[in-house]
Amino acid sequence: MSVRVLELRNVHKSIKGKKIIKGIDLELFSGEVLGFLGPNGSGKTTTLRMIVGLIRLTEGEILIGGHSIGKEFVKAMENVGCIIENPEMYDYLSGWENLKLLASMEKGITKERMKEVVSLVGMVKRIDDKVYTYSLGMKQRLGIAQAIMRRPKLLILDEPANGLDPAGISEFRKLIRKLAHQESMAVLVSSHILAEIEMMCDRVAIIKQGEVVRVTTVENIVKDQGILWKVRDIQLGKKILEEEFQAAVTIKEDQTLLAFIGEEQVPGINKRFMEADVGLIYASRNQKSLEDLFLALTEGDEIV
Numbered sequence: 001m002s003v004r005v006l007e008l009r010n011v012h013k014s015i016k017g018k019k020i021i022k023g024i025d026l027e028l029f030s031g032e033v034l035g036f037l038g039p040n041g042s043g044k045t046t047t048l049r050m051i052v053g054l055i056r057l058t059e060g061e062i063l064i065g066g067h068s069i070g071k072e073f074v075k076a077m078e079n080v081g082c083i084i085e086n087p088e089m090y091d092y093l094s095g096w097e098n099l100k101l102l103a104s105m106e107k108g109i110t111k112e113r114m115k116e117v118v119s120l121v122g123m124v125k126r127i128d129d130k131v132y133t134y135s136l137g138m139k140q141r142l143g144i145a146q147a148i149m150r151r152p153k154l155l156i157l158d159e160p161a162n163g164l165d166p167a168g169i170s171e172f173r174k175l176i177r178k179l180a181h182q183e184s185m186a187v188l189v190s191s192h193i194l195a196e197i198e199m200m201c202d203r204v205a206i207i208k209q210g211e212v213v214r215v216t217t218v219e220n221i222v223k224d225q226g227i228l229w230k231v232r233d234i235q236l237g238k239k240i241l242e243e244e245f246q247a248a249v250t251i252k253e254d255q256t257l258l259a260f261i262g263e264e265q266v267p268g269i270n271k272r273f274m275e276a277d278v279g280l281i282y283a284s285r286n287q288k289s290l291e292d293l294f295l296a297l298t299e300g301d302e303i304v
């Protein structure tokens with residue numbers, strides 16, 4: 001059963017008289033990964049810093065594991081692991097020594113738990129090497145190992161995929177999902193890249209100029225974006241989509257068919273295209289409209 005781990009109630013933040021966060025409400029449950037998506041300067045880091053207690057709220061309330069950070073700060077923070085900005089680690093020590101140092105400062109972290117997190121983040125082979133020999137991705141893994149060692153209910157990651165190559169992002173995504181599911185953790189990850197959020201998260205909260213403008217499942221966002229087909233006989237393709245699959249179809253400028261339809265229907269449609277000799281060249285997701293959607297939601301905001 002999923003439990004509510006994090007709750008933001010009407011959270012505001014002003015810095016030097018400037019309203020930066022303007023009344024955010026948000027909920028996060030155990031076992032889910034929520035993406036916090038917004039353009040540069042929209043207030044992601046500011047919100048995450050409030051959640052982990054690095055800065056105070058101007059107004060509103062944040063509850064972690066049912067404890068208000070204003071009233072029961074220590075109890076609330078017992079439930080949180082985070083990486084905001086860079087993870088703290090000593091370069092001249094090995095990964096394992098870094099973990100040991102941290103474990104010595106906390107109660108009840110066993111050697112077994114340390115081994116477990118090392119294996120969970122996929123660092124078994126390199127954990128005894130000095131941190132200065134690590135790549136960025138390895139440092140990030142060690143950072144996560146540090147953050148989850150004491151089994152937090154909530155893990156907060158600010159732009160964790162920054163600087164990772166596509167293979168690194170894919171590995172990272174698997175790790176995040178594993179943490180949410182195996183350790184029943186609630187994970188909040190921020191990013192300004194929609195595709196990243198789409199790959200990593202179950203739900204997404206879109207933030208624009210300090211306000212959450214939409215919270216939805218990633219599934220819905222993906223549905224919103226549509227599927228594209230490039231075919232030889234475009235009119236026949238359109239007819240089949242409309243008449244046999246009841247899809248709303250448009251022909252795009254580049255002579256591809258765009259339909260807003262459930263992904264699960266794609267194999268059936270492709271099969272029909274083959275049978276009807278439509279001349280199927282390819283089918284893909286409409287990535288452009290993903291960008292369009294994001295821009296529409298944020299009204300193409302420039303950095304503010």
Ligand SMILES: Nc1ncnc2c1ncn2[C@@H]1O[C@H](COP(=O)(O)OP(=O)(O)OP(=O)(O)O)[C@@H](O)[C@H]1O
Pocket residue numbers: 015016020038039040041042043044045046047192304
């Ligand atoms: N200490 C501060 N003093 C003044 N303004 C600040 C301060 N911290 C943040 N801001 C402003 O608050 C707004 C939100 O910043 P924040 O860092 O939360 O954005 P972000 O969504 O994390 O952006 P990015 O994607 O670039 O990391 C920005 O306009 C920023 O300039």
Ligand SMILES: [Mg+2]
Pocket residue numbers: 044045046158
């Ligand atoms: Mg930021």
